[in-house]
Amino acid sequence: MRRSIIRYRFVLTALLGPGVAFSAIIPAPLAQTERESAALDALFAKLKSAPDETAARAITDQIWLYWTTPADPDLATRMRDVLMLRQQADFPAVIAALDDIVADYPTYAEAWNQRATIYYLLSNYDQSMADIEKVLEFEPRHFGALVGRAVMYKNQGKEALALRDMAAALAIHPFLAERALFPELLEDVTRI
Numbered sequence: 001m002r003r004s005i006i007r008y009r010f011v012l013t014a015l016l017g018p019g020v021a022f023s024a025i026i027p028a029p030l031a032q033t034e035r036e037s038a039a040l041d042a043l044f045a046k047l048k049s050a051p052d053e054t055a056a057r058a059i060t061d062q063i064w065l066y067w068t069t070p071a072d073p074d075l076a077t078r079m080r081d082v083l084m085l086r087q088q089a090d091f092p093a094v095i096a097a098l099d100d101i102v103a104d105y106p107t108y109a110e111a112w113n114q115r116a117t118i119y120y121l122l123s124n125y126d127q128s129m130a131d132i133e134k135v136l137e138f139e140p141r142h143f144g145a146l147v148g149r150a151v152m153y154k155n156q157g158k159e160a161l162a163l164r165d166m167a168a169a170l171a172i173h174p175f176l177a178e179r180a181l182f183p184e185l186l187e188d189v190t191r192i
Helices: 002-007 009-016 034-048 053-068 073-087 091-104 109-121 125-138 143-155 159-172 177-181
Strands: none
Touching: 034 053, 034 159, 053 109, 073 091, 073 109, 091 109, 109 125, 109 143, 125 143, 143 159, 143 177, 159 177
């Protein structure tokens, strides 16, 4: 298990965010308002033009904070519980909790993303792909979901689809570490 987590650390970091993927710290909920949407738009604009990896990482951490800390108090509590269960690797409980969340909050993209990640870890790629579709329906800028799908496509030998998704993710976040999995994209093609 440890070997597979290390092997897929790039994917996990992209799907979950660096603070969520490897940290036991779960932030308090942020107020989700029109200002938050504007803040996310501003963060994505900054990310796209980040001067270096360090700046991009700081911006990415802020984006993940918005994604994983919804304004609705009930949803925020439930997501905090999900993230704590993830830390314990209690995947059946995580899936059950996320099933309930997506039933109650069907447009909350991060619940779909978290469930897609768990399905990926359980090698249920069809379900992971289906959940990624929902993530991208509600948050088309979700670079983590794009990277996750790109890696699954690459593992399935669907190179054109993998490159499409990775290029789309890099257009949003030019400093993704997963770029290294795609040598044909190692040049700085996102800044053309």
